Amino acid sequence: MxxxxxxxxxxxxxxxxxxxxxxxxxxxxxxxxxxxxxxxxxxxxxxxxxxxxxRPALTHNLAWMQDFVQRKGVALAPHGKTTLSPELFRMQLQAGAWGLTFANVHQLRVGLVAGVQRAIIANQLLSDTDLDGLDLLLRQHPQAQVWFLVDSLVQLDLLVDWGRRRESNRCWDVLLELGIAGYRTGCRTHEQALVLARAMAASPSVRLGGVECYEGGLGQCDSAHDIEAVSVLVRSVQALVQQIDAQNLWGRDEVLLSAGGSAVFDLVIPMLKMQVKSRPVQGVLRSGCYVTHDHWNYARYLKLVEAREGLSASxxxxxxxxxxxxxxxxxxxxxxxxxxxxxxxxxxxxxxxxxxxxxxxxxxxxxxxxxxxxxxxxxxxxxxxxxxxxxxxxxxxxxxxxxxxxxxxxxxxxxxxxxxxxxxxxxxxxxxxx
Incomplete structure (x- = not known):
């Protein structure tokens, strides 16, 4: 063969x-x-x-999630780390996905070869190896658009230093990550985020394309708690986006706003649909496990999504x-x-x-x-x-x-x-x- x-x-x-x-x-x-x-x-x-x-369940899930995001007026970039399968990536793109999300450069490579044209690396890149790898992939796939996350001035300095040592004029497309105290990555305060946004706007090494967050860690499979906790995060991101817009710190003609795990993804839709005065906004949901779903954890969260959305099944x-x-x-x-x-x-x-x-x-x-x-x-x-x-x-x-x-x-x-x-x-x- x-x-x-x-x-x-x-x-x-x-x-x-x-x-x-x-x-x-x-x-x-x-x-x-x-x-x-x-x-x-x-x-x-x-x-x-x-x-x-x-197959029938797989086909149903692909169609259901695409219908969900279309009804909500946002785009879908499923997290590819769920399956890391080129065949499933193609099915997701054929179903209408805007792009895909990845956790690192290795995963991005699989996606680009499978035909992905837009990708979010929902992680911070900072090592020479990763930056060299991404630079190579972007040269091999010149039509691809790739964003990754930045959440500190130290990381920004490393990006600048890489360009200086490599004598490269590469300008990275990045999203500023706003995080949650006690959880994963991301700026912890608006003050930190605004200082970083100003530094990115002044840097020739990056273009600030938007803002990203991850709400999944807040979920407790309790609708009252989850609605309140995620709404606090959504309002925080919205306020930060408005401040960045007021100070004209964006580096692209379109603002990208991204969030969405696989548990409480419906609750971040208001953030993804917000508008700013200066330019159009593209909201991107990143849920990945929907493609196969599961028999317990996400199943119990989806029962709450169904109740909040008035759905009989999902x-x-x-x-x-x-x-x-x-x-x-x-x-x-x-x-x-x-x-x-x-x-x-x-x-x-x-x-x-x-x-x-x-x-x-x-x-x-x-x-x-x-x-x-x-x-x-x-x-x-x-x-x-x-x-x-x-x-x-x-x-x-x-x-x-x-x-x-x-x-x-x-x-x-x-x-x-x-x-x-x-x-x-x-x-x-x-x-x-x-």
């Missing part, structure tokens, strides 16, 4: 015996051609455990890890073939959500798991699932799908994932590049 390369990124990743979940005895297969093999998950065509994305969980029951060593305990190396466990244990009896195939073979089935612990390669010994017993060889919380820390455990229809037919695949 001939591979297609573009500046070091494999654009048609080849699945073979080196890829967890791909059968060792099968001929290698390009990701783009997996759906042509006629395989089905319930034929046990793949090796367990295997990570899958349910996103659907698309990501599952399918396992086999390898042992039922005692009443009430089953051991599954997946563990810490295969799925997220940083927010909660994985949840049995579907199962299929050994040998049963087709859509009717998949059924909801009994309520008593719970994963109580994980080993590196095993899940310890307890169940009511007086109820339905899982049997050795049965297939159990585990739902997860926080998709970000499941994607980075897989080099690829199969895309399946609801009846288990394998219709495609995606690759990851962490």
């Amino acid at each position: 001939k591979r297609m390369w573009n500046k070091g990124i494999d654009l048609d990743f080849v699945l073979d015996a080196s890829c967890k979940g791909f059968p060792l005895a099968a001929e290698p297969c390009a990701v783009s051609q997996l759906g042509q093999r006629g395989w089905s998950l319930l034929d046990d065509a793949l090796a367990y455990p295997v990570a899958v994305l349910r 996103l659907q969980p698309a990501l599952e890890i399918w396992t086999r029951v390898q042992s039922v060593p005692e009443p009430g305990l089953a051991i599954l073939t997946a563990g810490r190396r295969d799925l997220s466990f940083d927010q909660c244990m994985p949840m049995p959500v579907r199962w299929a009896v050994r040998g049963h195939r087709g859509a009717d073979a998949m059924q909801a798991t009994p309520g008593s089935w719970k994963v109580k612990a994980l080993s590196d390669q095993h899940a310890h699932m307890v169940f009511d010994a007086e109820g339905v017993w899982p049997q050795v060889g049965d297939r159990v799908a585990l739902g997860i919380s926080h998709p970000c820390t499941t994607f980075d455990k897989w080099r690829w994932m199969a895309i399946i229809e609801d009846d288990g037919r394998i219709c495609g695949a995606i690759s990851t590049h962490f």
